[in-house]
Structures are given as C-alpha cells and as structure tokens.
Amino acid sequence: MAAEIAIDIRKTFPGRAIIRAQIRYPVEASTVLILFGPSGSGKTTMLRSVAGLEWPDEGAIRFISRTWLDTASNIRVSPQDRQIGYMPQEYALFPSHTVEGNIAYGLGCLTPTDRKKRVDELVDLFQLRGLESARPRELSGGQQQRVALARAVAPRPQLLLLDEPLSALDAPTRLQLRGELRSLLKQLALPSMIVTHDWEEALTLGDVMAVMSEGTVLQLGAPQDVFSRPANAEVAKVVGVETVVQGQVVANDNGLATVAVNGITLKGLGQGLCGTGVYVCIRAEDVVLEQAGSGMTSARNHLIGTVTEVAAYGVMVQVKMDCGFPLTAMVTRGAMEDLQLKAGSSVVAAIKAGAVHLVPRSS
Amino acid sequence: MNWTAIWVTFKLASLTAVALLVIGLPIAYWLTYSRWRWKFLVESVVALPLVLPPTVLGFYILVAIGPHSPIGRFYTDVVGQPLPFSFQGLLLASILYSLPFAVQPFASAFDQVDRKLIEASWTLGLSKLKTFFKLIVPLSTAGLITGAVLSFAHTLGEFGVVLMVGGNIEGVTRTVSIDIYDEVQALNYTGAAKTAAFLLVVSYLVLLLVYAINRNMWIAWPRK
Structure with a gap:
C-alpha cells in the first residue's frame, strides 16, 4: 500500500x-x-x-x-x-x-x-x-x-x-x-x-x-x-489572496524590499529579508488600474501589462492581466467601463508597497 | 468532658472521611465525565442526604440493615453480629449521610480541570486511569482535601442518623452530639456547655483549614 x-x-x-x-x-x-x-x-x-x-x-x-x-x-x-x-x-x-x-x-x-x-x-x-x-x-x-x-x-x-x-x-x-x-x-x-x-x-x-x-x-x-x-x-x-508568485529579494532598504519576479522589480514590505526566495502575495482589491501613460501616484509599483481576461462578479469585475507574471485585480464595473478594459487592452497596475506581502519561501 | 464520646466521634469521622475518599472519587469521576443522559437521576440520589431529615435517612438505613432485610441477614451470617446499633452500622450510615459533602467538592474540582489537559494526556499515551492519578488528582488536591475535611466535619456534628442507627451505647456509638443531648436531658448544663464549646472550636478550626487551603491553592494554580 x-x-x-x-x-x-x-x-x-x-x-x-x-x-x-x-x-x-x-x-x-x-x-x-x-x-x-x-x-x-x-x-x-x-x-x-x-x-x-x-x-x-x-x-x-x-x-x-x-x-x-x-x-x-x-x-x-x-x-x-x-x-x-x-x-x-x-x-x-x-x-x-x-x-x-x-x-x-x-x-x-x-x-x-x-x-x-x-x-x-x-x-x-x-x-x-x-x-x-x-x-x-x-x-x-x-x-x-x-x-x-x-x-x-x-x-x-x-x-x-x-x-x-x-x-x-x-x-x-x-x-x-x-x-x-x-x-x-x-x-x-x-x-x-x-x-x-x-x-x-x-x-x-x-x-x-x-x-x-x-x-x-x-x-x-x-x-x-x-x-x-x-x-x-x-x-x-x-x-482571499489572488496573486501568489515566486520572487527573489534583491535589495532591502530599512524594510522596503526590492523583489525580482520574472525580471520585473517590485517594492514590498519585508523587514530583514534579503537575498531570500519569497512568495509575493497581492490581493486583488489592493491593485489599482490606470490608463497607460497617466500621471504620478504615491504607489511604489507601476506595472505595465496586458489584460488577459475580464470576468464580472456582481458589481465587481475581476481583471486578470499579464505584467510579466500573472496578476489579478478587482475593480468596479464603472471603472472597467471608464478604462475600456477588455482582453488585449494595455493597462498600468499600481500597487502600494504595503500591499505587496512577502512570505519567505521554505527551502 | 466525655473523652470516650470524643474518641468515638473522631474515630467515626476519620474513618468516614477515608472511606469517602475511596468511594467518592470514582462516583465523582463518573458524575463529572459520564455523558449518560439519565445522569441527573444519580446526581439527585447523591445529593439526597443534603435535604432529607436525618431521621428519615436513619430510618431507611435501619430498615435496610435490619434483621428483616437481605443485606442485614447477609451481614449477620458473614460477620456473626447484626449491623444496627454497632459501630460498623454507624460508619455505614455516616458514609451515606456525608456522601454529598465529599462527592460534590470532588466533582466540582474535577470539573475545573481543563478538558484539553486531559485530552493532551490521552494523546501522550496515558490511559484514562493513569491520566486520573497523574494529572486530574494533582490538579484537584484542593477539592479533594475540601471534600475529605467537610465530610469529617459533617460527621462530627451528625445527630439524627446516629440516634436512629447507632443508638446510644457508651464507648461504641455514643458520639459527642448525643452526649451533649444526654447532658442537657440530665440538666447538667455545665457538662453540656464544655462539650458544646469543644465541638464548636473543633468545627471552626476544621473550616478554617478548608478555606485556607482553597485560598492557597488558587494562588498556586490560577485558573485561566
């Protein structure tokens, strides 16, 4: 057996x-x-x-x-x-x-x-x-x-x-x-x-x-x-966490860690992490979508991506995109219409560093 | 003071407390942990001596151990002498009469032992019996001492049951409380007063012990 x-x-x-x-x-x-x-x-x-x-x-x-x-x-x-x-x-x-x-x-x-x-x-x-x-x-x-x-x-x-x-x-x-x-x-x-x-x-x-x-x-x-x-x-x-991808912490400035994911760099919070493998975890509600080419925001991460899938759940719409790694965002139906999001459209995903959770990966 | 009566009383109370420690533990354990839906029937029986007039309890015990009952006849056949109006008969009656005073503190002490601790002990491979002696008893010491001391004190002061079952035989079944009653009947108030004061002081000391122990134990092992 x-x-x-x-x-x-x-x-x-x-x-x-x-x-x-x-x-x-x-x-x-x-x-x-x-x-x-x-x-x-x-x-x-x-x-x-x-x-x-x-x-x-x-x-x-x-x-x-x-x-x-x-x-x-x-x-x-x-x-x-x-x-x-x-x-x-x-x-x-x-x-x-x-x-x-x-x-x-x-x-x-x-x-x-x-x-x-x-x-x-x-x-x-x-x-x-x-x-x-x-x-x-x-x-x-x-x-x-x-x-x-x-x-x-x-x-x-x-x-x-x-x-x-x-x-x-x-x-x-x-x-x-x-x-x-x-x-x-x-x-x-x-x-x-x-x-x-x-x-x-x-x-x-x-x-x-x-x-x-x-x-x-x-x-x-x-x-x-x-x-x-x-x-x-x-x-x-x-x-409750839609995006989990593997990454590598490449630098750490007083708890503000720089993580490399598939060649893309992200800022996230991770006290004491450096040179370690991590899971980069992002909740869909924490991802803000912007039209490509818009102005500055306080968010530390601006990722350019392509929408791969749009699915409606009640008043909310789940947007899946490829930013070098798969990322999921949750926006309202109105926001989707304003941004004219559909599969294939270009979009910028803004994520505050505080919303990028870094969980040390077990060896 | 009637030292013979005091000796009989202390012997009776001590033996009752020891017997109840042996008999009361399994009863209390069962009452605490059994999930039998009719458990309350047994609980009520154990608590009966609290509310029943001692004469009623004494009467039934007397009938139950008398020469016309199977128990009484069996005892007489085996031991060669009847139970009523003997020290052994009185001891049996005292045990029944003080049962709730031992079982209830035992059961409430067991009940306060966190169920999770018991389960942890089981998963560590200890049988229910080993868990009882290695974990539940040490955590219930305060309750066990309280139960033993209370049944001792309660037996010291029993009157109605002694009179019904034990009679009033000097050196055998005449306890302090009966002795006081006799003294008053004989209008010897001085003798009665001395013995009464003695019983009062002893009972007070015993209760002091119970309360002091409980206080200390709670400081030693705070619950949550």
Missing part, C-alpha cells in the same frame, strides 16, 4: 453545518498538510477526529497501513494507541508539572535513564536550557509553544497534529516562530497536519493544503497552486 493518509468522515453537531470531509494524499517523511479555512469550517473537528478525540458519526481514517477509524467495521482506535503528537490551541501545558515534567509526561514506558536522555535531547533541540524547572505560567508565549511541541514529539509519534500552533502568540513572535517551526518540522522528519486560518502560515509551513469551508474540503493541492489557481469562486473567497 502506498504511504498515504485517507480521511473520509461525517459528523453532525447540533445547530452547525454538517461536516462531510474527504482528504487523501501521499505522505513522505515530513509532509506538512495544512487544514485551512475560516472559523467554523470544520478544520479543528477534522484534526481532532484524526487525533481520536472526536468520534465522527460515520467514516474511516487511515494512516499509512493502519486503520484508526472505520465505523463500517466498528474499528475505533483510542487516542492512546494512535502514536500521535497533538498540540491543541493554547498548548494545554500541565500547570502542575515543570517544563521537564511536561516533556517527560508521555515517556512513562522508558527507563529513568533513557527518559532523562530523551528530555535532555529535546531541551537542547527546542532551546529550553535553563527553563527545565520552570512552571508553564512562568514562560512567555513562545517558550510555552516550544514546550508544548517538545512534549508532543517526545514519545516519537508517527504523526504530528498542530491546532493553530501560532495563533496564541503576539504578531512579532508569530513571525519569528513561523520560520523556526518550518525548519523544526523538516528536522523532525515526521509528517504533520496543521490547522490554521492564516494564509501566510499556510504558505510558509505547508506542502499540501486543504481548503475547508462549511464542513467540506473544497480543494487539495500545493499551497501556491491553491492560492494562484483556486478551483472555484468559493475557494478564492476563502483564501
């Missing part, structure tokens, strides 16, 4: 949309699946079902060669027997245990010497030296997150499940830990599933991404593909 994860579940909660979700994707040593969607889309229920903490009304969950759930043949493997590492939102560290006690908690089957050795390893790996005897409430958010992750991976699980791993952190810490988390996950070399509603996290951390909305999986694919080629309007609405 090919190494894959197959989930097909149905679960009803009173007063909420029925969750009817299917995912099937191949796993390698460190494949990261992102469960992406707005709150209430069923992504946490999906994760908890995989953990064995939620019992779907019917369905099956298979992980590589093991069946964790199959309601048809009445197989229900308890969370204790699934060999998973699970990190809930807000981490759920044991307040009665020290950092060391938390990490050692799931290592009861090891001899005291082996346990000590394993805890030591993890304290080093997660940079917790000096905090071994601290209580969880004495730790900062970032430290708590590292302890929770160390605790989850200590018993060498086969699959790591993280529920909104970064959402409890303040913005600067989140930004820093996003990159660290990615390299940690690759270093640990174990497959993981991450629930998030943050598209930058999805791009940074994910290898595969499942977009969920109202209890169903709308699209499954590589994050960049999902963002730049949403399967339908609903996915596009959920992910």
